[in-house]
Amino acid sequence: MHWWVATVVMTSPATVMTAQNTMAGASGDNKTYNRLTLHYDRPAEYFEEALVIGNGTMGAIVYGGTKTDRISLNDITLWTGEPDRDVTTPGAFKALPEIRELLDNEDYREAERANRKIQGHFSESYQPLGQLTIDYTDNTARDITAYRRSLDISEAVARTQYMKGGHMQTSEYFASAPDSVIVIRLQSSGKGIHATLRFTSQLPCSVTATDGEITADGYASYHALPGYYKGVPADEHNLYDPERGTRFRTLVRAIARDTDGKIKSYPSGDVKIEGCRDVTIIIANVTSFNGFDRNPATEGRDYRRLVKQRMARAARKTDDELKHTHLYDYQRFFGRVSLDIGRTDPAIAAMTTDKQLRLYTEEGQANPDLEALYFQYGRYLLISCSRTDGVPANLQGLWNEKLLPPWSCNYTSNINLEENYWAAETANLSEMHRPLLTFISNLKTTGETTAREYYGTGRGWCLGHNTDIWAMTCPVGLRVSDPSWACWNMGGAWVSTHIWEHYLFTMDKEFLARNYPLLKGAAEFCMDWLTEKDGHLLTSPGTSPENRYKTPDGFCGATSYGNTSDLAMTRECLLDAREAARTLGRDKNFITEIDRTLKRLLPYHVGSNGNLQEWFHDWEDQDPQHRHQSHLFGLYPGHHLSPDATPELARACARTLEIKGDNTTGWSTGWRVNLYARLLDSKNVYHIYRKLLSYVSPDGYKGKDARRGGGTYPNLLDAHSPFQIDGNFGGCAGVIEMLMQSTPSSITLLPALPEQWPDGNVNGICARGGFVVSMKWSKGRVTELTLTSRQGGKTTLKYNGIKKSVNMKAGETRRILHE
Template identity: 70%
Template sequence: MKSIFIRKWKGIVVMACTISLPTFPLSAQNQLVLHYDRPAEYFEEALVIGNGTMGAILYGGTDKDVLSLNDLTLWTGEPDRKVTTPDAYKAIPEIRALLDKEDYRGADLAQRKVQGHYSENYQPLGQLSITYLDTPAKITGYQRTLDIRQALARTSYQRNGKAFSCDYFASAPDSVLVLRLQTESEKGLQATLAFNSLLPHATTATGNEISAEGYAAYHSYPVYLDDMKNKHLYDPERGTHFRTLIRVIAPNSQVKSFPSGELKIAGGKEALILVANVTSFNGFDKDPMKEGRDYRNLVAQRMNRAAQKSFDTLEKAHVADYQSFFNRVELNLGTTDKAIASLPTDVQLLQYTDKAQKNPELEALYFQYGRYLLISSSRTPGVPANLQGLWNEKLLPPWSCNYTSNINLEENYWAAETANLSEMHRPLMEFIANLQHTGEETAKAYYGVDKGWCLGQNTDIWAMTCPVGLHGGDPSWACWTMGGAWLSTHIWERYAFTQDKAFLQQYYPVLKGAAEFCLNWLIEKDGKLITSPGTSPENKFVTPDGYVGATSYGCTADLAMTRECLIDASKAAEALGTDKEFRKQIEKTLDRILPYQIGKKGNLQEWFHDWSDEDPQHRHQSHLFGLYPGRHLSVESTPDLAKACARTLEIKGDKTTGWSTGWRVNLYARLKDSKNAYHIYRRLLNYVSPDNYKGKDARRGGGTYPNLLDAHSPFQIDGNFGGCAGVIEMLMQSSENSIQLLPALPEAWKDGSVKGICARGGFVVDMEWKDGKVTSLYIQARKGGKTKVSFNGKTKTVNLKANKGIQLL
């Protein structure tokens, strides 16, 4: 069957027939391949690769191919050792007194006394450019692909009638980026390689290698801080330094270096290009210059080891390593019509949005792409995936490309356990442990709490924990206190899925410390325990006299996160057989915390008083935390409150940002609302144009870019991870002693199968279903244990030994 589509590129209308690309298989999504018929002009069209530390953004140009390079450890700043506002805690009694008098304007003003410095900025490493010298060239049959089953990218086309290709991958085993250029031209390869960076750097070229050395600012300010003209402070004797090596191995070519720092490849039909980078970052508490890594020798060692290997050897090791994680989970949601599946991925996404097409393979591809991105961006000890994973091209990226703990950092890891990627969760665990060290000082200096630790809205690679906003930040986003409580719940989550007692023993003090802060931050009001002051992240209320404010007491989100943190700490203590008195204290505290309240509209109240929101459709839904990602609200155990959560979502509607849409998929799934869960999932895959595209047909808002990255907009990776987690929540939900199968299965996915998804209690599930009923079911236990499995209207008890499984259907 032929399929004709029309599209625009550089203002030219292009008609193409899908069968004109015979080298590409028709059903690309079945093979988990993103594919395009032209080079990327914008970041939001480019393909991304990464080995968990180092990554690249691939444009696939034909005159010049550009790779934007990143290293997850390349940040501005130095260890966060200074309390910016040491007497901030003295303002807490004042704020509480103002709130007792219902003076919300005064409380907002006083909150500004409890603010500290901003996070540092994540930095771009630089760009590798490959300029082809046989231009202008006639280009036909262009294809640009990313095979996420193997983590291999490729650009291929006919160049002046001769086959040409470039293969790319980011190797974790060998810690390098690998490129291979191949041509069938009789003249061989004709190209110039160059490296450039926005950071201060020096570049040299010797023999067949480019060497670049540079450094990041020792301090910087965020892009949105308008009163700071010089946002980067540089000193060659301070800050994180880096060295990048780019080596060309082309025995049949002439490789020549130039004083400009460039390399030229001439002749020969194949060239291997290796890229290695190491920074001096040596830990959140180590000065990167005085106590930094020996980055110069380390990068040389990496390059020399990799250069001893052939492309095939490097590729084989890379694929084997990557697939040891990726191949654990398989998902089939149905088959897409071949005429649709053969279209370029961006065209499919656009038609999926505009024509409401059925495309289950695209939906499954998006799920697996989330897993690909997590493997590619979260394998660095103590350094989790940031707001953009690890892919950033700007010196002043949106929101500093930092770790935003009021949702975004946590959402990055919602699928880590359920999608069978627990190893990728480990960097977050180590980072949370780092936060405890700085967070204990923050608790004392900013809140007057002498026991436990806390975290504000933002943090960075240096484990900054203070509330931000020092130059007049609005309390609605600057003065939030519950980051530690929320983040620490990931510790119990990881144990719930892995049943790893040694892990829990190691990280229990961190979870306990977050719970201790919560216990000591609560105060009594009218016989109940509440937080004061508090905010509901980035949202504002309207008082009866019309004041729009942020600072209040007894905010539902604060109390929900406090409950979950305390519950998890108590469970952890019980699992380890320790801290009986601590557990008793938690039990008594939980009984006294202000209960949830249902407002006059039937919604779950966000504020202590039943007040309206400044923006009823606000993107944040933090007060629904107890439903998801928390677990203490549910349709079964708290039906009235679950109904109020549903009413809240109804009021908020479905037009929101990417990460918020990803969250709502999970919330609707927890409500067992399959219709709305699927509707919101489709909304998440709403086509959004590249940010800098100015055409009349530009699309803005939240959704998904042509390269399937999440549109906040601009790009934030959290929506990808939230959507990935949401698919599993529709297919399976679990507690420590129960598993529910197909709890929110959409009608669109009435037939399908999944393999390798993980449930709490340490179980792994494979199942098939038809007409909405499970037809095949296999459950395996990692550590051994008992659980109840509910499916097809019945419940069965399973009791398995470690590494044993049972076929239930």
């Protein structure tokens, strides 16, 4: 059996129409609108308006211009840097006794300064590949009418259509995973297309053209520093050497599908289309990246040969073959889940997506189609950016246009990396979890060195605040950065919980057996890192990600001991490792050690304001509405806090969220959707979901009606701001938490259903225990329910105020309820 389980195999490869993909008629005319389509009436000017496509490795950002069409390109393996083999601060752990003594003496100012001694280097940066421009030499603004730009996420196909001089001109774009290429098809019903194709890159790059094909050879820098680091001049943030760094070759081939025109190549590297009515442009790229531990310049892949092969295979196919292959592959994943939570007024549905989003935000309009589209868009994005082993979706998923992107466009492990995968299992995209799960084994390799050199532990592995394609694990900061973020070290405890989660949804023991050492190693580090104070085990030093306390004497700092988030993540990691060992029948002594440790862990405390206490002492936060809520980890994504099992602590979690308010960043809002759902708070969960969909203007827009803050951009990408993709995935996961929650032994239906969604249906969502759920509800009550068991097993269903135990065979589908 493969290590993941494909729940549904689609029977109609060319067209898969989910329940959501029906057409809603527009009021007053004959137009129809696909409920799973983003659509606009003008080209994109800013990135935050452009449409993104991807095949899990290559990505494109499509602007849809009529005079010049810009297509920005990415490859998820194109990073700065080389294998992470050096220890920046050897023996950093020797500073620990000093820091702990300062904390024991309650000298937080000096402890904060001393904590910087346990910092290593920064992560490397994710890089843009380049940009393909299509300059239409005979298009003028006055010629263009009836413009429409769209992205159909049921097909993963973007389109631009407009009338030019009375004739239809169409551009269609898709990224094929089976063929590993991006395809653009240009068609004109008029006298033909006249355009120049040109490839440019911000990276060192040479471009040539021959026989209708552009060839671009380039390389990334061998080392980069983040844009926010001020320790070097701006022009030294990226260091280049022709003999070092990841190389790439990009091929762009134009193929005429008719005999009306010509394709010509020029020494400048341009390719010109002259009078063709039907042209296919195929884009292929391969980098020399050959694994996290191999030098990409001296041990890299034969990228030139591989890209040539990819182009040759794709170019032999007809347009129908290319598209058919793409659709079959994509729709077998996307078509597994459908969601219908009501219908939007046809007059509103006929509006462009950006206008709908603005009205939804500014006038509070009901728009269930938009709410469901946002959920499915999260699934679309995960399929599009997470299909490369060992290279998970980064801060921007796959799509980046900047040499110095925000936060290096890296993997931030104190929430963002993990949030990218919260919907992978529940939204029936278990295969898309694989890039993260395979990445964890890379982290263990480097993380063992970090555990020894920076923290002095004898066992296990750990991960700091940031990592990158080279699986860097050391605490960042170069000994000069704020400990509130730079010195955090619980990333391994957090990310390793995804191993147990994947097992609970697939019940794949072979997978669990292979990956158990990773989970065990993370737990061993946690136990070795704990210290004793007043009879309890806790962490020292520690921080609560990016937040700062305020001591009674007015000092604001981050370094302390016994922080709740550290202990929550430790507790969850130990619980998961113990259950994994029990499931596999292994390591009795390890289980005993975990049991002893759990009994001695510092317990949760409720603060004087009724909140869940974040710090060892009942201190105020420097910012009471801080975006991070890491100390609520045990409620979500953890499982050891809940209204049923720990009602007092659940009420304290709710009070914490009340104090924090609802004005926060995109990814944080996505997290709060899930937290409110776990609290069974249907009113606040819907309120915060609407906040997540608050309209935010493009970052570069300077108009008087500009809207800033956290929310959603016109193209439905998450606004942190700037863009971070994690909010999209958090919101997607949150919708399922409203509709269904599960444990290894139970499935609860409609636990936090908003009153705004009284009637609806969902098909294909996944529950722990290896179950797939499809249901329909009316007036807030489940009326139809079908359950499928992947591996066989027992569960208790909770719905409509009743409990029902079921025991099913592997592969069995059973109708549980039909009113």
